[in-house]
Amino acid sequence: MNKPNRHNNHILETESNKFFNFQVPNEWYIDKPEHDYGIDYVVNIVTNNQVTGLSFSVQLKSKIKETKDDFAVVSLKHSTLGLFNTKLEPVLLVAYIQEEKEAYWCWYNELEFDLTSSQKSYSINIPKANKLSQIDWGKISKYVQDIFSVKMLVDGIKSLEYEEISNSQILAWKYYFSQDFEKSSFYFKNLLVENPNDIAILEGLAQSQYNTFHYKEAINNINKAIELSGTSNQYLTKACILAEDGMQNGIKGKIIEAKNIFKEFINQDNTQFIYHYNYANTLSRLGYNEEAITHFELCLKLNPNFEQAWKNLGQVYFDIKEHEKELNCYDKALRINPHLPQALFSKGVTLSRIFNKSEEGLSLMLKAVGNVENILLEYQYTYFGIAYAYEKLGNIKEALNWINKGLEHYSEDIIYLNFKSNLLIENWKDNEWLIDEALRFFEFRLELENDYKSLYSILLIKQLKDEKQIFDLIQKHTSIFKETSFESIKDCEIDLSESIVFLLHYDRYLDFRNSHSIYRYSDHLISELFVVSIEFWEILDFIFAKSFSNAITQYFKSEDSAVITQTILNEFGIAAKVIKMIFPETDFPQEEAIEIMAHICAEFPKIIIREFGAQAGMITGSFGIDKPETETELSEEWFGKLHEQSLIEMNRKLKLLKED
Structure with missing residues (x-):
């Protein structure tokens, strides 16, 4: 009777997994991702039985034999490398060669690829000098620590000695590395009570507060760190906080201050892509578009795989109405990271608004929202973009649904208010189900800001024919008729019910009258x-x-x-x-x-x-x-x-x- 045979590939995979697991320190622990989309393992670093929160990802490839003497050659898909590019933790590439009973390793972070190309796969040479059986795990731990320090802009991470710091400190950094910034803020604050001049903790707290949008507290703590040591990373952190605060809250002075700090970094060293990126972002927000383009291009020349820079460069091209170049930038960002929500959403907005491809644009926007729900709050006008596309497609109910969601968060935003006003004004006559909501909204807006179009809409919907009622409302909500009687209006033979059109552009008229x-x-x-x-x-x-x-x-x-x-x-x-x-x-x-x-x-x-x-x-x-x-x-x-x-x-x- 024939029995099922186990395929050689399965045997090879099992052998390579056992070999790798055997090499990892017993104290460390290994997670296996539920879905293998390019990451085989996540290795968590443990020191003195304490989980540090530091980790690195592993991509494990296996071969029966290798013909090259100096390298183990493996092939990785473009999409896999794009995934590696988005990760905070470094990625260790490991190639197991069955005939040699050895595995070889290298860091993905130290390799160079152009992920904006249409190339579908890449060959990677892993040096055979890097034997996994001889790896120094202490150096690996230190390397991971340094990478986290660089990417998270905290110098103090490099010098953390886990054998010497307290359990509370380890816990604070663990939450920080896992990007649970609310919890890390809590623990860092408690640690500062005991040691208010601990620079690393001040840096960690400032970064945690920055990532939870508590900009005032973040600036306060990074300024304390600067007073104590004044490292480059601290000034860079301060500039990032100022820039984000200024951009999110419309504070131009903070953006200018951040721009000037970023420019100093470029003057000192113009070979760092992140310096050009930060500087370009502030320039674009201040309207210096041509200069911003120059520095985004310098950033991308130094690091062509920086997907967020491609996306932000596309935004500048949107601002100057060069939409073909804009879409090209989004496409390059999406070649690097097909799931980048900001690029998906921005491309969707432009396709809908500029190229009248609302169905395709809406699909991209909804995909972006589905990938990262927080994008709805990260960018103020995401609800507006989706509502606008639905309106263009004639789906009034969904347009209203999305604009209402936006107003739940930004109840006094003039763009959202005007969009809903226009949507209701243009559609209530043909959609009876809109009338009650239209009246409620226009009455709300009239009370909120004495909006003249809302008064016009109320008069129109209610179809008021009583001239005295109309007169009283005009007198109450405009600067006209403060000293005029209703009788005088009638003496001048003015039909108020036919004259309410003046409210449609009364705000413009007042600007005209001011001059x-x-x-x-x-x-x-x-x-x-x-x-x-x-x-x-x-x-x-x-x-x-x-x-x-x-x-x-x-x-x-x-x-x-x-x-x-x-x-x-x-x-x-x-x-x-x-x-x-x-x-x-x-x-x-x-x-x-x-x-x-x-x-x-x-x-x-x-x-x-x-x-x-x-x-x-x-x-x-x-x-x-x-x-x-x-x-x-x-x-x-x-x-x-x-x-x-x-x-x-x-x-x-x-x-x-x-x-x-």
Whole structure:
């Protein structure tokens, strides 16, 4: 009866595993990852029966024989090397040769590859001089310690003597190395009570606080360390904390301070890729894009496998609108690390927003979020990017769902608030299920920041027809009508329900008014015979606000610059109605009444013409459109009609001429 035979490859694998395990110190312990994606073992370093938290990964390859005399040659996939590149701990490459009953080793960290290429696999020569049976595990432990020190920017890690430090210190560093920074902060703080001048602990605490976003405390502790020793790593840590704090919280001064420190490091040594990387990040955040590109390129020349630098360089190209170069950078980052969430997300945003490939872009963004859920909080506008893509795909429910998630974390962020406002404004009419949420949101935003578009939307959704109610709301939430009565509005024959469009761009109008005060026209109406009423200026201001906002609204609909001037002229048609509000008195002697009528009928049209020119110029200028020749827009017919209306309204006030 035939029995199953064990394949030679299985025998070889078992033999190589036994050989490796036999060489590792008994005190140390070995973990076998649940899934083998390029890492066979994680070796944990133990000293005096204390787990240090220091570890290194192992990739174990086995061969029956090796034809080379000086090297054991193994092949590794591009994706495997990309994985090694992302790990904090160093990776030990081990090749077991069955015929020689020996294994050979080298550190991946000391090899050089260009992982941005399309090459699928790489041959690696492991020196046969490095026999695993003769390895000095003490030197291995020291090497791992040094790597952790360099990557975690803590000089004190190099000099830790585990035989001499306390169990509490070992525990603190264990949590620190495993990147459980909340726990390491707790233990470091307790240790500082006993020894407040321990530099290594100050460094570890500062880094732990930096990684948990407690920037103020982190700066305080790294400054204490600097006062005690002032090493390069401490200054580098300080600059990193300042830069991250400044970028996360929009504090420009801290970014500038960090930039200046990073520049000093480059001046001292321009061969360190990380110096150029840090400097480039601050330059890009300060808007020095060309200089940032130069230093990202210098960084990548020194270390072409630094995926985060490729991603950040892509972001600079996004900022300067060179999107083909941007995508090329993301693709290189993803060749090195196909799961890099920041590159996946940024590429998705650009595909959706710039190249109108929303389905593909959304897929990448959701993949990024699925890989690292914390990315949603790490970058403020991840929710926005996903919501934007869903909106472009016509999925209003998912767009609203994601923007609401963003508002849960950033409840007063203007970008999130505006996105939801626009989403609701554009869709509530066609989606009855949106109406209640739209009303709640607009009422919330009106209370939050007195948002004018929200007031407009509330009036529109509620379809208010009661002019007095509309007047009261406008009076309450805008600077218009502070001294004006509802009766005066009715006297000027203004339909408020048809005029609420002024709220759509009232914020822009207020900016315009700040530089073009309504009272700059007062010189036209100054007279010894009367005082111009506040009501006149407020109602005229309202008419001007409506014309300004409606001109912008109509331009957005048509994208025809001619509609701007035409809309303003049409809206000014009612302006003459406000003449009756210039002054309340009517009992002027006839001679004075004639003088007043002549004065106002001559000057009021000049106010309208000046305002027309100012509004047309401001609006077209803000959209980069050629400023119209206002003189050619004002036809004799329009000008004559304005004069006629001014005369009629003034006569209704003063009753000098008999009306037909």
